[in-house]
Amino acid sequence: MRRILTATALGALVAMPAMAQDTTTINAVMPKQRSANYFPLIVGEALGYFEEEGIEVNLLPSDTPIPFVNFLRNGQADIAMLDSAEVLQAIAAGVDLNVIYEVMQTAPDGIAISGDSSITDVEELAGETVGLVSDRDRVTMQIALDARGMTEDDVTTVVVGEAGPTLAAAFRDQTVAAIAGSGPDWLAIQANGIPVKLITPEEVSNKPGNTFAVMASTLEEKGDAIEGYLRAWSKGMYVAEVDPEVVAQIARTAVPEEWEDPEFGQQYLNNAIRLNVSVTETLGGLNTETWSAIQPGMQKFGLIDEQVEPDRFLQPGPVEAANDFDRAEVEEEVAAWREANM
């Protein structure tokens, strides 16, 4: 009995510093709920990386037409996942926004056609009807057409909607010649046995897909917490490089809805890993050249009025902190988790 009491007292003493540590809530606004699509978050939570940093992530999934920047400005969100157009438009509007991390370094946007279609290139779409998953995908189509010396006037466009069945029927029945959207849009369709081919010109993919952005004032006030958030995210991302099966197992538990069809779940995760794992050596690294290169096209299609120097909004400091972790330690933790749970 005495031994048990001593062990309990020792355990309590060891646990005390962790309990005493204040937890900071980071309000993160993103387009979707917890999903394999953002596996670094669910992996980071499952392996306790956010907790280690003293952070609790309050995910704010939003499907509103209100720009996410507004939630940063009114203080409802500390950090937002924004695409490159949203970032540049906010900067052009004078918002004191900092891009601190590139979540997806290649854009998931693309042009897809039915697997049975005879079309092989975007230039063959002249005179055809092109479906847009949402109106936001119009610029993807514009850039793709521009890459082949065409304009929007060369095709007829129609918004087919984000609903899975409608989109799947459009592919299967070929009611439109091609669809402009992003990877996750047609992943479900492929996984359900409807063949899809991509004819995306390189110019479309060659831009940052999603970034983490914060207001400059938030970075001053909550700098340590934001860095901790990014470090936990990076560790979660790194786990996919170390052991993708562990990521799959965590996703199965965290988001069972995406794994009712195991084949779909695996394909969805594979695509998410392809998009989320950084191509640069530094996880989440900011690519100044790409940010400069995408602006002429955006200006041409009226997304931005004028180009801005990337130095004005790229803030590389937090990226360094996000990579400041011991990779060997993560590898050991992953092995231990596998041992205990798989």
Added chain:
Amino acid sequence: MSDEGDLGAVAAKGRTRGIVARHAGILVALVAAWEISCRMGWLDPLFFPYPSAILLGFWRLYITQGNIWPHLGLTMLEVLVGFLAGSALGIALAVCVGMSDRLRRYLKPYVVVLEATPRIAIGPVIIAAFGFGWTSKTAIVMLVCFFAPFVNTLNGIVGVEPEKQSMFRSMGASKVQTFTKLLWPSALPEISAGLRLAMASALGGALVAEFIASNAGLGVLITQYTGTLNMASAFVCVLTLSALGYFIFRGMEELDRIVVFWSDGDRTDAMSRRRKAAWRAKMGTTS
């Protein structure tokens, strides 16, 4: 008398069984026709999954995975809290407006304009104003649940015959007495109808809120399942909502029968019979 009552109860039970059997028969026939149509290729399983797959989905979501429960619980909680808050506000405001001509003149046009504005358009604005949490979702359900009780309460109070009000005045009734003894009881059937309408809309309001911004709830689950083309599971959620809506509505009808008993002839008769029997028992007489 007792025998007649027993016979009546047996007959009523028989009628209920007959109705249930007829409805069950119609349901089975419809489901069978649906299944056959899917198997024959007349219905597109992309939009109408096999009923057998939906049945398996029910087993999966409710029993083996059990993942629907927290979502269902949250949606029900949003519906309940939003309904209570929205209808309480609607009734309270309608009482104030109904009792004051001046307030009615000033406030009613704004309420009508707000009523005419589509909720789906207001949703994002509410999210932006109140944030992503519980408050904004409840606010959306509240907004949806506000109008029917407001309009019905107002109509009920304003619609009380002036002669009755004059009679109360002539008998020296105070404002409170006029309200509690005349206006409120007279308006109660209409208020109850408004509450039924509000409850039926509350589910829609909660779904709108969940579609716009939420981490959990049946709306989120439907979005996830349709996004992954898992239509059988999406139908499980939709059918759950339909069943929920049906039981809520029937529950409200039952509550209405109990609270506003005088609007139901059968119930009024039954109550009269009970009171008559009680009175006779008290006086020591028999029929």
